[in-house]
Amino acid sequence: MKMKLFLPFIVLAALLAACDKTVEPASDTETKHWVYDQMKSWYYWNDQITMQPDYTKDVKSLFESLLYKYDATLRPQGDRFSVIRESADELVASLNGESKTTGMEYKLNYYPSGTTNVIGVVFYVLPGSPAAKAGFARGDIFSSVNGQKLTGSNYSQLLNTEDKRTYTLAKINKDGALEEGTVTREVTPIVFQEDPVYFDTLFTYGDKRIGYVVYHQFIPGPNSNSDSKQYDKKLDAIFGSFKEKNVNALIVDLRYNPGGYVSSATNLASLIAKATSNDVFYYKEYNPQITEINRKKYGETFFYDKFLSKSQNIGSSLNDLVLLTSSRSASASELLINGLKPFMKVTLVGDKTYGKNVGSITISGADKGIKWGMQPIVSKSLNSLRQSDYYTGFKPDVEVKEGITLYPYGNPKDPLLGEALFQITGMHVARKAAVTRVVEESEGKELVSTIEKKAGGSNMFHDK
Numbered sequence: 001m002k003m004k005l006f007l008p009f010i011v012l013a014a015l016l017a018a019c020d021k022t023v024e025p026a027s028d029t030e031t032k033h034w035v036y037d038q039m040k041s042w043y044y045w046n047d048q049i050t051m052q053p054d055y056t057k058d059v060k061s062l063f064e065s066l067l068y069k070y071d072a073t074l075r076p077q078g079d080r081f082s083v084i085r086e087s088a089d090e091l092v093a094s095l096n097g098e099s100k101t102t103g104m105e106y107k108l109n110y111y112p113s114g115t116t117n118v119i120g121v122v123f124y125v126l127p128g129s130p131a132a133k134a135g136f137a138r139g140d141i142f143s144s145v146n147g148q149k150l151t152g153s154n155y156s157q158l159l160n161t162e163d164k165r166t167y168t169l170a171k172i173n174k175d176g177a178l179e180e181g182t183v184t185r186e187v188t189p190i191v192f193q194e195d196p197v198y199f200d201t202l203f204t205y206g207d208k209r210i211g212y213v214v215y216h217q218f219i220p221g222p223n224s225n226s227d228s229k230q231y232d233k234k235l236d237a238i239f240g241s242f243k244e245k246n247v248n249a250l251i252v253d254l255r256y257n258p259g260g261y262v263s264s265a266t267n268l269a270s271l272i273a274k275a276t277s278n279d280v281f282y283y284k285e286y287n288p289q290i291t292e293i294n295r296k297k298y299g300e301t302f303f304y305d306k307f308l309s310k311s312q313n314i315g316s317s318l319n320d321l322v323l324l325t326s327s328r329s330a331s332a333s334e335l336l337i338n339g340l341k342p343f344m345k346v347t348l349v350g351d352k353t354y355g356k357n358v359g360s361i362t363i364s365g366a367d368k369g370i371k372w373g374m375q376p377i378v379s380k381s382l383n384s385l386r387q388s389d390y391y392t393g394f395k396p397d398v399e400v401k402e403g404i405t406l407y408p409y410g411n412p413k414d415p416l417l418g419e420a421l422f423q424i425t426g427m428h429v430a431r432k433a434a435v436t437r438v439v440e441e442s443e444g445k446e447l448v449s450t451i452e453k454k455a456g457g458s459n460m461f462h463d464k
Contacts, residue, residue: 025371026365030368032053032059033055034368038363038365038374038376042376042378043376044079044379044380048068049068080356081356084372085375087372088373089373091373096219096223098193101194102129102165104126105124105125106120107448109121110447116151119141119178121140122136122137122138122140122141122406123406123451126194129190129192130190134185134187136187138406138408139405141169143178143180144168144170144180146166147168163188167184167185168180168183169181169183169184169185193222193223194217195222196231197213197216197238199213199253199409201410205424205427206425208424209247210320211239211250211314213238213251213253214409215252215254215257217257218260218265218333220267235271239314242314247314249321250320251424252268252272252323254324257329257332258329258331258333258354259331259334259460260332262335266282270307270309270310271312272321273307273339273340274343275307276309277306282304282335282382283382283384283386284379284380286303286379287378290378291303320347322424324416325349325350325353325394325396326350327352327393328451330353330354331354332460333353334354334355334357337394338390342383342384342387343384347423348398349416349423350400350416352396355392355393356391356460359380363375400419402416413430413431
């Protein structure tokens, strides 16, 4: 196994194996021993791993038996995030935003409250995706799939398939009643690359020039060419434009951002912060074994990342910074929040964040003929003040629920955006519609959202 911690994501072993056509596929037993050995070396909680692994288990079960699993009472800071996949190649692709998808992210809610009826509410649709071509848009509601009404007992079977699906649209009337329509849309999932830099605009209210950017995942570039930093550069350009237009307030929408690459979090932080390249953005803490090895090899600089020097930085002109959050804002989103707090006032509007202060790396054994890929937790993250107390999430400064009546990005009627604008300007620039209040009263419990199943699922990855 050839691997370096500073190169965990573009896996060296995989590159070597690609050049060596003579590598024989590993046996099941060899794969299991490889899993155990790598976990004993890299896992953040490696001191909790058994000394007598049960090699009679299958590969996935063995991996899961080694985890220091989260327990709300016994292990509140335990592991909720480490994963293993049968294909390392597919794991790496998915973590770079490539997956088989319709291109539509949504949540499922019981509606109305107290029933078993389920509706899907579309968060957003990826441009050029099958869902976009079928006509889906943010705020759309569907209540049936393949001719069957969604319920609490059948939604998983109907939606968790890679086959073509036919969605029946619905709407909620002014009285809060659900009306199923006759409009249907057919969508077939395909392998698709997501661009996470989704939307940006500028608001002007008096002397307030407010930049707004929607960012869905911390991904530097597409999987086919991640070294290009294409998406990081797109953010750079947006902030360069904000700077040219003398933006003095900023809203970053992270409500659907489950995390991603630490390097992209560092890049975004460096565009925002009232800090210099001499200031530490975050510290990273590893298990004692990895700490000792890398301290000897690389020195103390291995254990922290500083802010980057960015010509597009707008920190010096910012009077207000508001981040929009939800329970889906996780890992690298929270790293951004935690890392900025020592340097400037950060106002959170929305809901409590997920709570993930740990990071992972990708481990492949392709040089040994192993096809599996692991994404174990290997580190804990702290800000420049050595603070890392957000494992239960960041509470918002102003709690705002999104609801199920969604407005287009940039529309001040959106409850989170409207409140953010109020925090900056001191005035309500849009009123909540009466029908929205009626709908909120009928809103039932949220079941699940596709954000939770996105590539990397609430994870934070260390890369080069």
